[in-house]
Amino acid sequence: xxxxxxxxxxxxxxxxxxxxxxxxxxxxxxxxxxxxxxxxxxxxxxxxxxxxxxxxxxxxxxxxxxxxxxxxxxxxxxxxxxxxxxxxxxxxxxxxxxxxxxxxxxxxxxxxxxxxxxxxxxxxxxxxxxxxxxxxxxxxxxxxxxxxxxxxxxxxxxxxxxxxxxxxxxxxxxxxxxxxxxxxxxxxxxxxxxxxxxxxxxxxxxxxxxxxxxxxxxxxxxxxxxxxxxxxxxxxxxxxxxxxxxxxxxxxxxxx
Amino acid sequence: xxxxxxxxxxxxxxxxxxxxxxxxxxxxxxxxxxxxxxxxxxxxxxxxxxxxxxxxxxxxxxxxxxxxxxxxxxxxxxxxxxxxxxxxxxxxxxxxxxxxxxxxxxxxxxxxxxxxxxxxxxxxxxxxxxxxxxxxxxxxxxxxxxxxxxxxxxxxxxxxxxxxxxxxxxxxxxxxxxxxxxxxxxxxxxxxxxxxxxxxxxxxxxxxxxxxxxxxxxxxxxxxxxxxxxxxxxxxxxxxxxxxxxxxxxxxxxxxxxxxx
Numbered sequence: 405x406x407x408x409x410x411x412x413x414x415x416x417x418x419x420x421x422x423x424x425x426x427x428x429x430x431x432x433x434x435x436x437x438x439x440x441x442x443x444x445x446x447x448x449x450x451x452x453x454x455x456x457x458x459x460x461x462x463x464x465x466x467x468x469x470x471x472x473x474x475x476x477x478x479x480x481x482x483x484x485x486x487x488x489x490x491x492x493x494x495x496x497x498x499x500x501x502x503x504x505x506x507x508x509x510x511x512x513x514x515x516x517x518x519x520x521x522x523x524x525x526x527x528x529x530x531x532x533x534x535x536x537x538x539x540x541x542x543x544x545x546x547x548x549x550x551x552x553x554x555x556x557x558x559x560x561x562x563x564x565x566x567x568x569x570x571x572x573x574x575x576x577x578x579x580x581x582x583x584x585x586x587x588x589x590x591x592x593x594x595x596x597x598x599x600x601x602x603x604x605x606x607x608x609x610x611x612x613x614x615x616x617x618x619x620x621x622x623x624x625x626x627x628x629x630x631x632x633x634x635x636x637x638x639x640x641x642x643x644x645x646x647x648x649x650x651x652x653x654x655x656x657x658x659x660x
Numbered sequence: 661x662x663x664x665x666x667x668x669x670x671x672x673x674x675x676x677x678x679x680x681x682x683x684x685x686x687x688x689x690x691x692x693x694x695x696x697x698x699x700x701x702x703x704x705x706x707x708x709x710x711x712x713x714x715x716x717x718x719x720x721x722x723x724x725x726x727x728x729x730x731x732x733x734x735x736x737x738x739x740x741x742x743x744x745x746x747x748x749x750x751x752x753x754x755x756x757x758x759x760x761x762x763x764x765x766x767x768x769x770x771x772x773x774x775x776x777x778x779x780x781x782x783x784x785x786x787x788x789x790x791x792x793x794x795x796x797x798x799x800x801x802x803x804x805x806x807x808x809x810x811x812x813x814x815x816x817x818x819x820x821x822x823x824x825x826x827x828x829x830x831x832x833x834x835x836x837x838x839x840x841x842x843x844x845x846x847x848x849x850x851x852x853x854x855x856x857x858x859x860x861x862x863x864x865x866x867x868x869x870x871x872x873x874x875x876x877x878x879x880x881x882x883x884x885x886x887x888x889x890x891x892x893x894x895x896x897x898x899x900x901x902x903x904x905x906x907x908x909x910x911x912x913x914x915x916x917x918x919x920x921x
Contacts, residue, residue, distance in 0.1 A: 413780045417771055421760065428762045496757045497775055498734045569682040654737035657730070658673065 414499060418490075418507035423514070441519045445526055461620075464527065468619055469587030471519050472612050475549065477578045479512035483557025484564050484571055491660050501653055502646070505557045513550055535618060541625050542618025545611050552607060552638050558645030562652045565659040585609060610634045662746065663827055663858040664709040664732060669741035671727060672700040701727045703882035704741070709875075711746070711826075712856035716869035716890065718897050719879035725862045728879060729753060729829050732860065747826025747858075750776060752833050756816030761805035765796060765815060768804050773819050786822045793844070794818040814841055821848050828852065830861040866894045870909055 427433050445467060452463040486508040487494065487501070494501065524534040535542060564570050585608045591599050603609045610626055611634070617625035625631075675697045701724040709715050717725045730736045731743060733751035758775045759768050769790055773783040783790075791800050794814040796807075804812060817833065849872060852859060863869050869876060869890060876893030878885045880900055887893030895905035 410774065410777050410779050413774045417774045417780075421763070421767075421771055425760065425762055493758045493775055495735065496753045497751060497777075499775065499777070567683050567686055569684075573683060657735045 411500060411503065415503050415507050415510075418503060419510050422507065423511055437515070437518050438522060441522050445523060449526065464530070464532065465616065465620065466588065467523055467526075468616055469585065469612055471516065471523060472549065472608065472615060473582055473585055473587055474519065475512060475516035476553065476581070476608060478515060479509055479550075479553035480556055480560070480574060480578060482508045482512050483553065484560050484574055486557065487561045487565055487656070495657055495660060501656065502558075502649065505554065505561060505649070509550065509553050509557055512553065516546075536621045536623075538621075538625065539618045541614050544631070545615030545618065548614070548635060548638055549608075549611050551642050552611070555638065555642030555645040558642070558649040562649060562656070565656070581606060581608060585612060587612075607634060607638065661711050662708045662744075663711040663713070664746075664860070665742075665744040666708065666732075667706045667742050667744075669702055669705045669731065669743060670700070670739050671702045671724075671731060671736065672698050672739060675699055700882050702731075702879075702884070705882075705884045706741075707877065707884055707886055709858060709860065711858055712853075713875060714853055714859040714861070714873045715875045715877060716873035716893075717860065717862045717877045717879060718864070718866070718869060718894065720901065723879045724882065725879050726753070726831060728884070729831055729860070729862055733829050745827060748777075748824075749827045749829065750820075750823050750825035751829045752820050753829065753831045755813055755820060755833055759804060759812065759816065762803060764803055765791075765800040765807065768815065769800075769819055772816065773822070776820065776823050778823050783822075790815075790818045790822050795841075810838065810841075817841075817845060821845075821852075825857070827858045827860070830859065832863060833861075866897070866906065870894055870906075 427436050432439065448467065448470075449463050452466065483505065486504050490504050493499075494504075527534050560570065560574065584602055584606050586602075591602065591609060591613075594602070610630060613623075613626050614631060616623045676695065705728075717728060719725050727736065729751070730753065731738055732745070733749060733753065734743075735751070735753075756768075756772055758771050760771065763771065766787075769787060770780060770783055773790075774780060791797055794811075794817070796811060796815055799807065799811065807815070820833070849859070853872075859872075861869075861873070873890050874888070876887045876890045876897075878887065878893055878897050878900075885893075885896070887896065891906065891908055898905055
């Protein structure tokens with residue numbers, strides 16, 4: 405019981421400390437969490453609706469994609485660094501190392517939720533509902549995405565200790581994934597074979613599709629079977645990641 | 661009854677001639693025969709430490725003292741052999757693990773304490789005691805970067821010894837703070853000893869080892885030699901280093917004499 409208490413305390417402590425420290429040196433402090441996305445959306449909204457004469461609906465559609473890809477790349481990049489950042493503690497105290505992964509992804513998740521809240525305010529301003537009638541899809545997509553990020557973090561946090569320049573490879577892959585995800589375009593516009601491969605190899609395509617179905621009533625959700633398959637694949641991937649992480653643990657301190 | 665039992669423990673580190681840290685090096689390395697040196701730090705070591713004993717680990721730099729302590733703290737895992745411990749182990753391989761200069765003293769008490777395995781509730785209860793022992797009441801809401809190094813170490817020390825463990829692993833944590841604080845920390849150690857806690861300490865201060873420990877482990881060339889006479893152990897170490905033996909410790913005045921004074 406005592407140990408479990410400490411487990412949750414440590415999770416909370418890592419989370420709160422890292423969150424606090426990110427904006428410690430600035431005058432506006434935690435306000436930056438809000439200001440950055442707010443300014444970003446204001447610009448995007450203006451450009452897309454007035455300059456290109458697009459509909460408000462498209463600007464909104466676009467933002468959902470940007471939010472998701474931002475969450476994804478932040479999560480991956482935090483995950484990449486997280487064990488390195490805690491090395492001074494890992495080398496001195498034996499605690500449950502997975503706490504580092506959980507607290508790190510939690511920070512990315514909270515960032516996403518803050519960003520989404522601000523986006524939600526934009527939605528109400530433009531007379532939309534914050535969620536669509538099928539809002540459950542949005543929650544499901546978010547859960548899948550978070551689970552995927554955990555799995556990725558379990559793998560790359562360990563690998564990055566041994567191969568420091570994996571971070572450049574990851575940066576490159578993130579760039580590719582950005583363009584391989586239908587953020588600025590609709591997947592139906594692509595030639596069907598390309599669309600097929602993208603959906604097959606990039607889990608973000610389906611996840612984004614699921615989330616949009618929860619936000620826009622005119623966006624049809626993907627088929628139940630494809631949702632089941634991706635949910636199963638992500639779960640298997642994350643569980644494998646967890647075991648890989650656990651297996652690497654005994655030697656972890658020696659890798660640094 | 662033992663507190664720590666180590667049997668046939670071996671630990672070696674592989675030291676590659678070229679460290680592969682980049683992806684390209686890694687890929688190229690797949691086709692090359694790897695040249696690796698093996699450094700045997702501990703070779704088939706066995707010993708046991710009884711509950712309530714205070715043991716000093718001495719040896720040259722790089723002899724494997726800290727590796728041994730890290731193995732006992734389960735930060736490293738053994739290549740061969742087994743380590744059994746009874747009760748809660750708290751490692752103090754460094755004072756103030758996780759301390760962050762940007763956070764206040766108060767925030768750091770919780771951060772460091774929780775990292776050392778104490779629940780938040782417990783720390784809340786002990787908070788005033790920790791701050792009082794560190795003599796930092798006036799400065800506790802200042803950022804740690806504004807503390808002097810002595811103040812930081814005092815705070816770290818006070819948090820560390822608030823944790824309620826059965827086995828304490830200490831790496832060079834004596835001689836912290838000024839003379840007055842050292843006296844206070846000595847009392848803490850004596851208190852722990854009186855409460856039958858098991859203490860394992862790595863130290864280069866041979867007099868500290870002679871004064872506090874009942875046993876000395878000398879780590880040389882992968883072996884751990886046990887001495888129940890601490891002066892003998894310390895002198896064996898001095899001999900390894902090519903130095904003259906120390907004279908025997910002066911007799912400690914008995915309690916009655918000190919209380920009269």
